[in-house]
Every structure is written in structure tokens, then in C-alpha cells.
Amino acid sequence: MNGLGSEVWLAMVTCFAAIFTQNILLTTFLGMCPFTSVSREVKTAAGLGAAVVFVLTFTTTLNWLAYKYVLIPLELEFFRFILFIIIIAAFVQFVEMVIDRYSPKLYQNLGIFLPLITVNCAILGASLFMVIREYSFIQTIGYGFGAGLGWMLAILAMAGIRTRLNESRVPEGLRGPGITLIIAGLMALAFIGFTGVLG
Amino acid sequence: MIDFLITVSIISSIGAVLALILVLCERYVVNYGPCRVTINDDRELDIQGGSPLLTVLRDEKIFIPSACGGRGTCGVCKCTVKTGGGAVLPTETPFLTKEEIADSVRLSCQVKVRNDIDIQIPEELFNIQEFKSTCTEIEELTYDMRRFRFELVDPPAIKFVAGQFMQLLCPKYKGSGEEVYRAYSIASDPTQRNLIDLIIRLVPNGICTTWCFDILKEGDPVMLNGPYGDFRMSETDAPMVFVAGGSGMAPFVSILSEMRNTASKRSVKYFFGGNTLKDLCMANEMKAFEEQLENFEFIPVVASPEEGSEWAGQVGLVTEAVQQTYSDLSKHEGYLCGSPGMIDAAAAVFIGLGMPEDKIYYDKFS
Secondary structure, eight states: OOHHHHHHHHHHHHHHHHHTTTOTTTTTOOSHHHHHHSOSSHHHHHHHHHHHHHHHHHHHHHHHHHIIIIITTTTOGGGHHHHHHHHHHHHHHHHHHHHHHHOHHHHHHTGGGHHHHTTOHHHHHHHHHHHHTTOOHHHHHHHHHHHHHHHHHHHHHHHHHHHHHTTSOOOGGGTTHHHHHHHHHHHHHHHHTTTTTTO | OHHHHHHHHHHHHHHHHHHHHHHHHHHHTSOOOEEEEEETTTEEEEEESSSBHHHHHHHTTOOOOOSSSSSSSSOOOEEEEEESOOSOOTTTGGGOOHHHHHTTEEETTTOBOOSOEEEEOOGGGGGOEEEEEEEEEEEEOSSSEEEEEEEEEESOOOOOOTTOEEEEEEOOBTTBOSOEEEEEEBOSOTTOTTEEEEEEEOOTTOHHHHIIIIIOOTTOEEEEEEEEOOOOOOSSOOOEEEEEEGGGHHHHHHHHHHHHHTTOOOOEEEEEEESSGGGOOOHHHHHHHHHHSTTEEEEEEESSOOTTOOOOSEESOHHHHHHHHOSOOTTOEEEEEEOHHHHHHHHHHHHHTTOOGGGEEEEEOO
């Protein structure tokens, strides 16, 4: 395989791993706040999930470029926290304005969730992991997309479970966030079962 | 040191570039061009699109009441958007009932003006304005109540319905670090368009009342806005029962002036309650109203007259006085103004005497 081909293959593996074995929500427990609060209905969960996929893919990519071409040449790597946050916030704001202007329908389904996830730690976390794990550019794209998809998968599963929970008898003290966290733990165990698939 | 400065300036300039992009974006992308807002099929506003409806209207000096300031958390700024508002957003649904959604009621802070839009708002909102005024007279009514007269400067005249209230802006002063608005009922004659009377009772440690009593002097400028509220006389001929305590006197002075102006023959009994004789006020004004109005009677009620005083009037609670006067209130209308405790007690008495609940109108101080 030539260089680019193996890069793309590696990116796909990274993407797959980010969805299942290293699911950002269930193995590192990032992004728990919207996960517990917006997972009551499958429809809203899907909207938020789609917004996370979109924002994660683009911000990790942008942050990779900013890190590689701005921070490393200037030897300011230690500033990545601040820079990443500024870029994420500006990007989300920018995308919200554009969607709002050109596609009211998309805005209705996706746009209104964007401000909710600007300050989501999963978004910043993915960018920081991308630096720690020293991903290449193409791998970063794969990772961002995979991490987003993994998060979406987890919140969709949770929303599905919670709609069914509505009809089951949960002990009073566990209703709401309590039972949600227990289910998240069980889901995490299941996802960790994927570890080793990509040995 | 140099390194430090370079670092800071690099990070700041990155931030500045991103901010610049956003500003440009806001300028060119979020510019929806000129849009026309049609209000109540009558008034038309030509504005630049892109901002929330609430902000657009506020810039045009139409004040839709809002408690959270447009963040979509209070659900107060409702208005009807007939066309051009787009679909109801998920951020609005928690505040709207099914009927309201069917009637195309929206939260004006969430609806963005993107194109020509056709809305319906209560007519009286047009009237709400901000007034620069001068305090011209402060009159002591009781030991803890004063009547303040404000002459309107800009705009010089107001149109209000007797029973409505104004908001008074209490500025920062020693003892209060923030500007606050407080609502007080108007106690003046609606035909006196150039002035507003407010009756204010001193609340111990109250921010605004303390300012009015200790700092405000005759000749001082005061900002008022309004008029607000739908407490007013109904348009029927049913006999009325007024019950008030303390500064709850204010709207009834205005309503009685209105009745005098229109030579109303409606029957009114006005029960005014006080703890002691010191709490009674405006006896002369009430006497004048009794002479000018055909069917008006003022009944002051004192809970515990000072010992040794010669009080010939009613003794007890206002609610007891109402019960002694009437045996059936099913054809009457009740008007209440005062503290929440007094209103709840009086409303319970009205209902007990057969008054329909939708014939009880009240203005609760909170």
C-alpha cells in the first residue's frame, strides 16, 4: 500500500476505535451533561447527536491545523487549551449564523443545538486527545468523526432506553439522573467488551 | 519579559482575528435586508431583519413585557405572529400550551425577523412609554404613606385607564448599588394628562420606598414608564364593592375620579381598612366624592382604634365589615387592592357571599 492509502486505512481504524472501544462518552465520560439532560426523547437526542458529530469533526480538524501551523512553530503548545476553546466557540458561532441564514429547516433541526454544545467538554476533550495521541491530519479527521458518531450512538441508545423506562417501575430515589447514570455504567461495560476487537 | 509580551500579543491577535471574522459574518451573513413588520394590520415598521422580534419592537419603543430580558427562560413575552414567523422552535414549546400554538402565539424573543412578518399585540402596549418627569409635590397622607405628584416633561402627556400602574425607576444611591424598577398604582385623574400621582407606603428597608421617602425632594427629576396592567372598572352597570388597605387606596382614587368625570350612577361601597386610626387617610377627598357621586359610600374600618379616641365608625376587619353589610353578593362586582393576605381573605369572603369568581378583580402587591 502506498503512503496515502495506509494513512486512510489508519484513519478508518482510528474512527472505528473512537466509535466503539474508545467511545468518548462511555470510556472517558466526557459530555455527560447533555447526555443525561437531553436524552429524554429520541428525536432531540438525534438532533443533538448530529450537531456533536458535525462540530467534533470540524473543530478537531481546525484545531489540528492551528496546533501544527500556529502553536508548534511559535513554541506556544502550552496555550492549546485557550486557543482550542476560542476556535471551538468562534466556529460554532459562525456555523450557527450561516445555517440560520441559509437553511431555516436545518437550523430548526440542528442549529438550535449548536450553542448547547459549545462548552461541551467532549468537544475540547477530543481536540486534546488528538494532540496527546499524536494523530496525523487524516487520522484526526477520522478520529473527530468517529468520536462524534460514538457520542451520538451512545445518546441515541440512552434515549431509546429511557423512553422504555417511562413505562417501567423505577424506584423513586433512582428516577431521573440516578437511573441514567447506572444505565450509562452498564452501557460502558458493554462497549468495553469491544476492546480487543482491533487488537 | 519580551517572551511574555509576544505570547500575550499572539494569543490576543488570534482571538481578535476570530472576533473580526464573526463581526464581518454578522454584518454580511446575518443581514436579512429590509423587512416590514405589520402590527395589528395597521401599523407598519420598516426595519433591518436579523434580530429577534422583541428587540426590534423595543428599538421602535414598543415594550412587550419580558422578565428574563430575551433569553427564552421566562415565557412572558408572548405575542401572536400571524404570518412570517416560521415554525415553532423547540426552545419555545415548553412555554406554550397546545391552544396557544394553534393560535400561533410565539415567544417574541425567540422569533427572528427574517422576512416580512405580520403580528398581533395588545393595543395598550403601544401606549407604554418612558416618561421624564419632575416631582412637584410630596404630601404626607399618614405617618407612613405619602402622595407624590410627578409632572410629565418628555413626553408631556400620558393616556391611561383608571386602575393602571406605572413603574418608577429608583436610581443608585447610598444604600443601594443598583437601579431598580418598582410598580405603583396611579392615583390621579385620567383626564389630567400632564401629571401622575403615586401613593407610596414606606416599606421598612425597601430599596425604592426608602429612596422616595428619604432622598427624593420636590423638584427632582424622576423616570417613570407605563402605563401597565388590566385592573380597571368593568363596562357593566353592576353594583361594585371596593376593598383596599394602605396604599391600595391609589387605584380607587383614580377610578372614582373617572366616575365623577362621567357622572356615573353606579352604586359603589368602598371599604378601606386600617389597623389603627393613624392608618386612615384622604377623608376629605372621600367626602368630596360622596357629595359628587350619586351612589357612593366610603366606609373606613379600623381594626383596633387607639384607646381614648372617639371613633364612631366601624371597628374590626374590613372582611367582617363586608360580611355585616351584605348578605348576598351574587349580582355585585368586587374590586380589591392591597397586600396579598388582605386580597385572599376578602376574595374568600366575596365568594362565600355568592360572588362569581370571574367578577372579582384585584391588583395584588407582591
